Amino acid sequence: MIVLSYQPVSYREFKKVIKCGLEFGADILEVRGEKINHKELIKILNDKTLPKIFTYRLNQFSYSKIKDVSKKYRIALESGIEYIDVDINLGKSFINKLKKEINKTKLILSYHNYEKTPKLKYLIQILDYSRKISSDYYKIVTYANSFNDNYSILKLLEIASKKSIPLIAHCMGEYSKSGRILAYKSGSLFFYSSMKSNSETASGQIPLEYLTTIFKIKNLYPSTRVYGIVGNPLKQSKSWLFHNFGFNQTGTNAIYLNFPVNDLETFMDYFKSYIRGISITIPFKEEILKLPNVSSKIIKEIGSANTAIIKDSKPVLFNTDYLGFKEIVKGEKLLQNSKVLIIGAGGSARTVIYTLKKFDNEIFIINRNFERAKNLADEMNVQVIKDKNKLPSQMDVIINTTPGNNLFMLNLVKKIFAEKKIKLVVDLDLNFKESKLVSMCRQKKIKLINGFEFFIHQAIHQFKIFTGKSLSIRKARKFLLENYDKQF
Incomplete structure (x- = not known):
């Protein structure tokens, strides 16, 4: 069931929550009771528009706080509320007294760890200890310090499912x-959402609107295929918008998520059985080839990959950056038989070099880390520039493969613009709306191909690999531009 959680101070304020819940399909509203007075709480609980959970989280134990907790839970029970969520730290005596006053209300007995996710064996012990108190549901919520912490929760849910234990379990935090x-798909009974990204009652909650309109959470089944993007950071990524739009357009039973990962090998080991395919971004486009994989001759020649299908527990690798960039090169004469400077020496730079070499370009590479640039230049047989003050006398095109508004790239481009006549700039960074490089090109009236176009072209190919289905590039572009400012 989908829960819309909110911490109100008045019934008038809570009416907006009710409206949001009705509009976007919440099954239950959670009323957090820490800030509301008794009179306003009664008004909220007397509104029977949607079922409710009443919850009170204590951050300090004092006589006045315990008194407030007791009073508000009794108000909730007297109203005939559908659920109460009681923290196990309130103690067995407190909980048993409440239970004596319960009529039809369902009890959720919850445990929270706001600092970390304990190892699986300790989570099992916590669940076993909680079950010493009879309850309709048990809830375990822990803090994720890395994405891989979610794995322990998924394994706990598997154990609970086998034992038919009614468990709500997930992590909190940005990870x-x-x-x-994934927890909801794996059997966690409730999914807690927020009204907006700035009104979370716990960190990591997703706005209800996103859940129902983009992720289509109501259509999430055990059979739903999971795809996602692996990398870090992922705030700038729009892949979740693109692919979930595509799944919805084509009627594909799949969902696409962000996997902000620091340890690729551990992620693949833990989650390969939960996912069907991944997009791969910074910093893992080259590292993915170091793991056991299945790859084509082209992937080995490029030395990087940005797409994988998981088959027999191994990633089958593709490079849709190459396919997308090749389309751009074919349609732009300035990317053929030209002198091209590439800024950067990572996985994207590899793909760009590999593609440009097929179109008779003279290629130069420069990078903040010279040794990295030299190694790449030697490997791919192109020229490397060590000193930015000793650039070639003529250059036609600059291609930026580095992320964000980094000073190395910006200062270099500023110097080149002042000294040379550049005909075209290609910026692979997706965040074109905040790109200083884009602004510099506009000021100088230099032709620009921005990262959004590159992203769209490669993503169309990636979607076809994931699903076997074609997607309208026109419709996808329109949807992304209309929803570009959304973040997950």
Whole structure:
């Protein structure tokens, strides 16, 4: 069931929550009771528009706080509320007294760890201890310090399912967002959402609107295929918008998530049985080839990959950056038989070099880390520039493969613009709306191909690999531009 959680101070304020819940399909509203007075709480609980959970989280134990907790739970029970969520730290005596006053209300007995996710064996012990108190549901919520912490929760849910234990379990924190969806898919009975991204009652909650309109959470089944993007950071990524739009357009039973990962090998080991395919971004486009994989001659020649299908527990690798960039090169004469400077020496730079060499370009590479650039230049047989003050006398095109508004790239481009006549700039960074490089090109009236176009072209190919289905590039572009400012 989908829960819309909110911490109100008045019934008038809570009416907006009710409206949001009705509009976007919440099954239950959670009323957090820490800030509301008794009179306003009664008004909220007397509104029977949607079923409710009443919850009170204590951050300090004092006589006045315990008194307030007791009073508000009794108000909730007297109203005939559908659920109460009681923290196990309130103690067995407190909980048993409440239970004597319960009529039809369902009890959720919850445990929270706001600092970390304990190892699986300790989570099992926590669940076993909680079950010493009879309850309709048990809830275990922990803090994820890395995305891989979500794995322990998923394994706990598997154990609970086998034992028919009614469990709600997920992580919280920024690393928990996609983990919450995986937990719900894996059997967690409730999914807690927020009204807006700035009104979370726990960190990592996803806005209800996103859940129902983009992720289509109501259509999430055990059979739903999971795809996602692996990398870090992922705030700038729009892949979740693109692919979930595509799944919805084509009627594909799949969902696409963000996997903000620091340890690729551990992620693949833990989650390969939960996912069907991944997009791969910074910093793992080259590292993915070091893991056991299945790859084509082209992948080996490029030395990087940005797409994988998981088959027999191994990633089958593809490079849709190459396919997308090749389309751009074919349609732009300035990317053929030209002198091209590539800024950067990572996985994207590899793909760009590999593609440009097929179109008779003279290629130069420069990078903040010279040794990395030299190694790549030697490997791919192109020229490397060590000193930015000793650039070639003529250059036609600059291609930026580095992320964000980094100073190395910006200062270099500023110097080149002042000294040379550049005909075209290609910026592979997706965040074109905030790109200083884009602004510099506009000021100088230099032709620009931005990262959004590159992203769209490669993503169309990636979607076809994931699903076997074609997607309208026109419709996808329109949807992304209309929803571009959304973040997950």
